[in-house]
Structures are given as structure tokens and as C-alpha cells.
Amino acid sequence: MIEQTDKNSFMQNSPSNPRLESWKTFFKKLRKNRAATVGGILILLFIIIALIGPFFVPYDGTEQNHMNKLSAPSAEHWFGTDHHGRDIFSRIIHGMSITLFIGFSSVAIGTVVGVFLGLISGYYGKRIDAVIMRTMDVLLAFPGILLALAIVSVLGGSLTNVIIAVGIFAIPSFARIVRGSTLAVKKLEYIDAVKALGASDGRIIFKHILPNVLSPIIVQSSLYMASAILTASGLSFLGMGAQPPTPEWGAMLSAGRSYMFDAPHVALFPGLAIVIVVLAFNIFGDGLRDALDPKMKN
Template identity: 80%
Template sequence: MSEQTINDAMTKSPPPSPRVKSMKNFYRKLRKNKAAMVGGILILFFVIVAIIGPFFAPYDPTVQNHVNKLATPSSEHWFGTDHHGRDIFSRIIHGMSITLYIGLFSVIIGTVFGVFLGLISGYYGKRVDAFIMRCMDVLLAFPGILLALAIVSVLGGSLTNVIIAVGIFSIPVFARIVRGSVLSVRKLEYVDAVRALGASDGRIIFKHILPNILSPIIVQATLRMATAILTASGLSFLGMGAQPPTPEWGAMLSAGRNYMYDAPHVALFPGLAIVIVVLAFNIFGDGLRDALDPKMKN
């Protein structure tokens, strides 16, 4: 072998790992979905606004100015002012962090408990499966907003209780999805091989089954963000969520409905903010589902 051949072999970069190939394939399929890319860019923009936006908001979202109440949009107040003279643009910027905070932590609660229950139910089956699934069926028997409303009615109206309520009504959805995925995976040969080697149930569940069913969990969590935000806004609209003067979009929309004819901008801009955020998470979730589905063709 010549010296040049040896040098070429030494300088040649190693082939990419399967994980890198998988990520590149995922990004390539996601990039083909233009709507999903738009949704992802919007979500990234919302996150940036939620983090740094309050530092650049032109006005304090809670300071009232009754002399300038119900002012129409202008160069001074881009989205106008509400019935207390507060700048709507500043309140929407501050409300972005509240909205994403509620959606994120409620989905985390639903994901953690739902995934755990779904793993236990699908892996052990029989009586354990029957008991857990019947409990989930009871929760699913109630419409989501009504179940969340009942929970908040018992706990009291606050942002923390809204997060708990939305998280609880999200648990059955994750539990059923994970259970179905576990049922299709637990009978595969690699699971039998690991069990034959003496691995414990916990190791099999969390190290060998859970990593192989993450795709539907990720997709459902993204789509659930939209549902959680919409539900939380609905609870605040009904007066059961964020309390005044918190700049939460649902509460702002509720206050603005009294001025639909005299000052429609008071309700228009919070409503548009809810619609755009929910739409962004929905279309991005659809794109994730297509990109992570192994049945989809390249």
C-alpha cells in the first residue's frame, strides 16, 4: 500500500452514525412540508418573544390610564388600549409567556403521568390493564373543557390550578396512545431476547420499549400544546383561570367582548393571538407526524 493511500485512509472522515442519518432524514422530510416549517418558525418566534419580549414592551401591562381608554390603534398604541387604558400590544407580549407557560407545564403533567400509566397498562396487561384503562375511560367520558372546568371549580381559579386541570384531562390521551404502542412492541423478538437475558421489567420498559415509541408521544405532545392553550384560554374566558390584572389572552378576550361594537380591537387582537399560536402548533404537529411516521415514503 502506497504512502498516499495510507494518508487518504487516515484523513478520510468516518461515516455518519445511524443517529445522525436518522436526524438528517427526519429534517429532510420535515422540510418538504412547507406548512410545518412555517409553524415551526412561528413557534420559535413565539418562544423568543416570550423570553425577551417583556423587556422591550413599550408600556407596563397593568398600569391603567383611564384618560386614554378604548383608544383605537395608532403609532403610539399599535393595538390600541382596553377599557382601563392599558396598552393591548404590551399585554399581548406579556401574555405570550403566560400562555406558553400554561401549555408547556400542563402538557408535561399529562405526558409524564399518561406515559407512565400507558407503559404499565400495555406491558403487564390483564387486570392491571383493565383497571387503568377503565379509569381512563371514565375521564374520557367527560368533554375535555368540562372536565377541566370541574377540576378548576373544585381547586379554585388560578394559573396553577388551570395547569393542573389541563394536565389531568390530558393524561388519558397519552395513556391510550402509549398503551397501543406498547402492545405492538412488547411481543417483538428483541424484547423477548432482553427478557431471556434476565433484564428486569423496569429495564425492559424504560430502556428498551420507551425509546422505541417516542415518535407518537412527541407528536401528541406538540398537538396537545394547542389543545392545552385553547382550553386554558377558555377557562380564563369563563373567569376560572388567570385573574385580573394578569395579561392572559383568554381573560383579555372575555373583557373585550363587552366592547365588540364600540371598540372591536379590544377583543380582536387577543383572539388573533390565540388563533395564530394554536394554528402554529397544530400544523407543526401534523408535519412532525408525517416526518416521524416510518410508513411515509421519502
């Protein structure tokens, strides 16, 4: 009996896993933010629709029916048809996978390159820091949409070039955020201890500094998804991104502006799709920021 009591007492007083406790605290804070929960559910729903939705849509997104042009929303065509008689609902579902692919791909480019440059700049400092940060300042001197527009103008209009342009636009933001976090982390005592043990610079940077600067990277990635989708849609709206008949939302919105008075649904539903997706990523990113910020209290 005494042994069992001592065992229970030991289990209650034994220290828990700090990493597990931190994740529990993170999810607890995230669940308390209702807006972030709604945003996360919407994002998960969008991803599922993008993956399996094109297999269940009632019509082909590129199939034309000139006998049924500019039809209003009905039971047969939920969102109506466009100026070529194509089902708008089917095109929006097909376009969701394109939009999310552009967003995730461009954010991946900006994150990988920006994080690497920020780590190198913050860790080594001096001339390396000066060269990298002045280059980032030059990129930041241009408004985001103008920088992306200039890059696409040079490379040519296509989805691949849009992804590259939006990814390059994201690099300075990630680089500056990671550099600031790296400067703070490398001054901690355990970094000096690891150096004294003879660890290489690469091991210190990627094993000891990078895990401690992941929080701002995650938050910035989720928030930048909205900007990436909005910028890509803007480029397609200007005719610099996806080319017809690709069912990209920005291109659909551009085509629908000619029928704003005769058939407003042609532009209304692609515009609403862009707004809802961008809003979902924004409110989810805000929730992540609150949950990962150590200054935020319960």
C-alpha cells in the same frame, strides 16, 4: 497509492450510524413540509418573545390610564388601549409568556403521567391494564373542556389549577397512545432476548421500550399544545382561569366582548394571538407526524 485507494473504498462502504441517518431523514422530511417549517419558526419566535419581550414593551401591562380608555390603534398604542386605558400590545406580549407556560406545563403533566401509565398498562397487561384503561375510559367519557371546567370548579379559579386541570385532561390520550405502542414493541424478539438475559422490568420498560415509542409521544405533545392553550384560554374566558389584572389572552378576550361594537380592537387582537399560536402548533405537529411516520415516503 494502493493503500490510500483501499482506505477510501473502506470509508465509502463502511456502514453509517443508523441513529444519525434517522435524524437526518427526519429533518429532511421536516424541511420539505413548508407548513411545518413556518409553524416551527413561529413557535421559536413566540418563545423568544415570551422570554425577552416583556423587557422591551413600551408600557407596563397593568398600568391604567383612564384618560386614554378604548383608544383606537395608533403610533403611540399599536393595538390600542382597553377599557382601563392599558396598552393592549404590551398586555399581549406579557400574556404570551403566561400562555406558553400554561401550555408547556400542562403538556408536561399529561405526558409524564400518561406515558408512565401507558407503559405500565401495556407491559404488564391483565388486571393492571384493565384498571388503568377503564379509568382512562371514564376520563375520556367527558368532553375535554367540560372535564377541565369541572376540575377547576372543584379546585378554584387560578392559573395553577388551570394547569392541573388541562394536564389531567391530557393524561388519557397519552396513556392510550403509549399503551398501544408498548403492546406492539414488547412482542419484538429483542425484548424476549433482553428478558432471557435477566434484565429487570424497569430496565426493559424505560431503556428498551420507551425509546421505541417516543415518536408518537413527540407528535401528540406538539399537537396537544394547541388544545392545551385553547382550553386554558377558554377557562380564562369563562372566568375560571387567570384573574384580573393578569394579562392572559382568554381573560382579555372576555373583557373585550363588552366593547365589540364600540371598540372591536379590544377583543380582536387577543383573539388573533390565540388563533396564530394554536395554528402554529397544529401545523408544526402535523409536520412532525409526517416526518416521524415510517409509512410516509419521500
